[in-house]
Amino acid sequence: NAGVMQNPRHLVRRRGQEARLRCSPMKGHSHVYWYRQLPEEGLKFMVYLQKENIIDESGMPKERFSAEFPKEGPSILRIQQVVRGDSAAYFCASSPDSRDTQYFGPGTRLTVL
Amino acid sequence: SQQGEEDPQALSIQEGENATMNCSYKTSINNLQWYRQNSGRGLVHLILIRSNEREKHSGRLRVTLDTSKKSSSLLITASRAADTASYFCATGLDGNNRLAFGKGNQVVVIP
Numbered sequence: 001n002a003g004v005m006q007n008p009r010h011l012v013r014r015r016g017q018e019a020r021l022r023c024s025p026m027k028g029h030s031h032v033y034w035y036r037q038l039p040e041e042g043l044k045f046m047v048y049l050q051k052e053n054i055i056d057e058s059g060m061p062k063e064r065f066s067a068e069f070p071k072e073g074p075s076i077l078r079i080q081q082v083v084r085g086d087s088a089a090y091f092c093a094s095s096p097d098s099r100d101t102q103y104f105g106p107g108t109r110l111t112v113l
Numbered sequence: 114s115q116q117g118e119e120d121p122q123a124l125s126i127q128e129g130e131n132a133t134m135n136c137s138y139k140t141s142i143n144n145l146q147w148y149r150q151n152s153g154r155g156l157v158h159l160i161l162i163r164s165n166e167r168e169k170h171s172g173r174l175r176v177t178l179d180t181s182k183k184s185s186s187l188l189i190t191a192s193r194a195a196d197t198a199s200y201f202c203a204t205g206l207d208g209n210n211r212l213a214f215g216k217g218n219q220v221v222v223i224p
Contacts, residue, residue, distance in 0.1 A: 031210070042201055042214035043156075056211055091155065098210045099143060106155040 002027070004094050004105035012111045019079040019086070021108045025094030032075045033102060034067060037089040049075060082112045125221045132189040134218045136202035137182075144205045145178055146212065147187050149198045156201070159187075194224045 005024040013019050025032050030051055035043040048056040049069040060067065064082075069075040079086055089109050093102035126132050136145070144163045148156040162169045162178045162185070169176045175188040189196055199219050203212040 033211070035212075035214075040216075042216045043203075043212075045211045045213065048211055059211075093156075093212075095210065099205070100210075101146065101158055101161050102210070102212060103158060104148070104156040 004029075004092055004103055006090075006092050006105035006108050008108060009106060010109050010111070012113065013082050014113050015083055016081050019082050019110055021077040021079075021090050021092075021110070023075040023077070023092030023094075023105060025075070025092075026096075026103055029094035029096050029103075031095045031098055032069050033093045033095075034075075034077050035091045035093065037091060037107075039088075043091060046077070079110075082110075084112045086110060087112045122216065123219045123221075125223065126192055128192060128194055128222055128224050130192055132192050132196070132220055132222070134187045134200055134202075134220070135184060136186070136215055137184045138202075138204045138213075139183065140206070142180075142204045142206060143210075145176075145185050146203045146205065147174075147176060147185075148201045148203060148214075150201065150217070151198045159200075189220075192220075192222045194222050196220060197222045 004026055007022050032049045034046040036046055037043045045059040047060050047067045052071050064080045066078045089107045091104050091107045093104045095102045142164055144161055146161045147159040149159055150156050160171045160174055160176050162176050173190045178185045199217040201214050201217045203214045205212055
């Protein structure tokens, strides 16, 4: 049973470009969470999704950020018009149930030049 | 929103010694989880303790939870060099599995 997969592992973008981060949850997991980690800090919750539904997006910036988890395919975190402050590690986690352990992927490290 | 806070933030010990980390939180929780992160890597889940549990063991790990004091501790016994990592506690709110993480404990185990 493969773990949570994220790609790309490293992403470099220039200011103003778009960044797309992908997350494939563990098999059998229908709950997906995105977190952001700035250097030397803990993870901050961004958004919680189930298939085709956004359950909680209270941690998402109001502008430029969006997330989806379609019926087929991976969950996507999209950042439009990136700025240097978006540089961070973005982690995806999945769980089989809303009250169960969350298993994390290896993360995508976004660098904005 | 609540946030776990680990104490101490940095710990350096000799191989074979025990390492203890503490975490406090502010509101009612459904569960508390501990994770390990090696430098530049993803998070590895270590242990989950539910709000109605007081102590839990997993191999060389021992976690306690005191809901009256809103605190938890993680004990690593007989530490190894491979235990060198950052350790985070994360709390899951009741009815909501959004995790709130602390800033982490950096543990260095000297061979």
